[in-house]
Amino acid sequence: MDPILEIIFKRRSIRKYTDQPVEPEKLELLLQAAMAAPSAMNCKPWEFVVVTDPGKLAQFRQRLVFGDRNAPAAIVVCGNPSLSTNPTARLFWVQDCSLAGENILIAAVGLGLGTVWIGVHPVAEFVRTVREITGLPKRVTPLGLLYVGYPAEEKSARTQYDKKRVHWQEYGQE
Numbered sequence: 001m002d003p004i005l006e007i008i009f010k011r012r013s014i015r016k017y018t019d020q021p022v023e024p025e026k027l028e029l030l031l032q033a034a035m036a037a038p039s040a041m042n043c044k045p046w047e048f049v050v051v052t053d054p055g056k057l058a059q060f061r062q063r064l065v066f067g068d069r070n071a072p073a074a075i076v077v078c079g080n081p082s083l084s085t086n087p088t089a090r091l092f093w094v095q096d097c098s099l100a101g102e103n104i105l106i107a108a109v110g111l112g113l114g115t116v117w118i119g120v121h122p123v124a125e126f127v128r129t130v131r132e133i134t135g136l137p138k139r140v141t142p143l144g145l146l147y148v149g150y151p152a153e154e155k156s157a158r159t160q161y162d163k164k165r166v167h168w169q170e171y172g173q174e
């Protein structure tokens with residue numbers, strides 16, 4: 001199979017991690033992958049907070065309802081629309097930052113790492129909590145918290161292809 005497709009199918013949400021720390025060089029590579037993503041008018045309205053501090057990771061685990069995972073690292077994907085100079089481009093910050101985040105999830109597979117995306121924006125309570133833990137200013141919105149670590153669980157590669165969700169030429173046509 002094509003190696004890129006193989007990696008895409010292999011990416012699964014990993015929710016159990018070993019204690020092995022993630023090498024800083026690998027975290028940097030993930031961020032390079034993130035910032036290779038396309039963005040509207042190439043405005044790149046993203047910023048990232050990398051968290052490896054055990055105290056802060058413990059706060060994520062304790063304070064986020066769905067955040068109780070034992071990863072040794074997390075990358076908070078943030079949107080800062082004020083980085084976009086164009087008012088129309090600014091509206092696309094969620095898509096731009098989602099694509100950057102997905103690049104992290106995919107690149108991690110190639111580096112032997114596991115990840116899971118913990119949703120933050122647009123749930124006001126989650127946004128407030130992540131802001132508090134990471135010291136984000138108001139103009140910067142945490143979109144998602146991506147846990148990163150070496151997997152302690154195995155999941156099978158798969159697509160979830162469903163041809164009923166695909167319409168050719170017009171809606172309703174298979």
Ligand SMILES: Cc1cc2nc3c(=O)[nH]c(=O)nc-3n(C[C@H](O)[C@H](O)[C@H](O)COP(=O)(O)O)c2cc1C
Pocket residue numbers: 011012013014015066067116117118119120144
């Ligand atoms: C926007 C978004 C928010 C998510 N939030 C959570 C979450 O809070 N906790 C969690 O364990 N998984 C979360 N996930 C992961 C999904 O549950 C997971 O992608 C889905 O069940 C499909 O499984 P897979 O990633 O193994 O293909 C989230 C995924 C996305 C895209």
